[in-house]
Amino acid sequence: MGVDLLSREGYINVPGGRVWYRSVGEGGIPLLCLHGGPGFTHYYLEPLEDLAGRREVIFYDQLGCGRSDRPSDPALWTVDRFVEELVVVREALGLERMHLFGSSWGGMLAMQYVLDRKPALESLILCGSPASMPRWIRECSEMLAEEPEEVRETIRHHEERGFTACPEYASAILGFYKKHVCRMEPWPEGLERSFAEAGYEVYETMNGPSEFTVVGTLKDWDVTERLGEIQVPTLLTGGRHDECTPAHLKDMHRRIPDSELVIIEDASHLCFAEQRGEYMRIANDFLERIEKRIAR
Incomplete structure (x- = not known):
């Protein structure tokens, strides 16, 4: 990507505060x-700037994290409010036509937006995004069972006592993250910055203490039976070792009409960073094929 690409940023008023884009x-x-x-x-999504040579690419930090406002109000951390936030951001930026990309929870948010608001979209790209948190929890438990017993015992001990801010807990969960979240060594700077500037009140309220221990308000979230309602050309992507398993993504692919599925080898949850060149080729090919279809 060239260094002379136009860049702009600012703030948008949304329900609960301001978000930075x-x-x-x-x-x-x-x-x-x-x-x-x-x-x-948004920092860990920075590899997607590679797509900006052919189109405008827009990021924003959702309320409660990064450079956006960080109100301390658990009542704000709901799926419906984040959907409304997305609606407001789109309107403020004048995005009458757009493609939508969602990574992990971002794809869950995108699916809820598409299902509830039936917006006009050119296409939808989901990356490592589950349609069912109960299934995610079950499959993450199966992956966690592959870790050594002493690691699992350390995790259990700390979670039962609420000591998940302890360095020993952080060390214990790192093996899972390095296998199923990002397999790069060292981790990308954008991912490190995302951990440093994360909104942990939001994460812990909606998710829980870790990727595989989901005890927050999202624990029962499941749109599996509604996937057939998605009437937008959809590309599902994920890594072979993704915590959102290939089996989960294949099931989603079968249910979403006019969808495509690509599993990235030697990659996990951050497959767009781990296999960056390959991922950008896949994304650009999909977006351009959709745009040619629209132009006909």
Whole structure:
């Protein structure tokens, strides 16, 4: 990506406060990107700036994390409010036509937006995004069972006592993260910054203490039976070792009409960073095929 691409940033008033956004590139049909977490900032999505050579790519930090406002009010951390936030951001940026990308929780948010609001979209790209948190929890438990017993005991001990801020707990869960979240060594700077500037109140309220221990308000979230309602051309992507398993994504692919599925080898949850060149080729090919279909 060239260094001379147009970049702009600013703040948008949304329910509960202000969110910060940044756009890179210009022209084409814009791509709006939703980060995961909830509460993990746009920084780890920075590889997607590679797509800005052909279209405007827009990021924003959802309320409660990164450079956005951080109100301390658990009542704000609901799926419905984040859907409304997305609606307001789109309107404020004048995105009458757009593609939508969602990573992990960002894809869950995107699916809820599509299902509830039936918005006009050119396409939808989901990356490592589950349709069912109960299934995510079950499959993450199976992956966690592959860790050594002493590691699992350390995790259990700390979670039962509420000591998840302890360095020993952080060390114990790191093995899972390095296998199923990001397999790069060292981790990308954007991912490190996302951990540093995450909104942990949001994450813990909606998710819980870790990727595989979901005890927050999202624990029962499940749109599996509604996937057939998605009437937007959809690309599902994920890594072979993703915590959102290939089996989960294959089931979603079968249920979503006009959908495509690509599993990235030697990659996990951050497959767009781990296999960056391959992922950008796949995304650009999909977006351009959709745009040619629209133009006919």
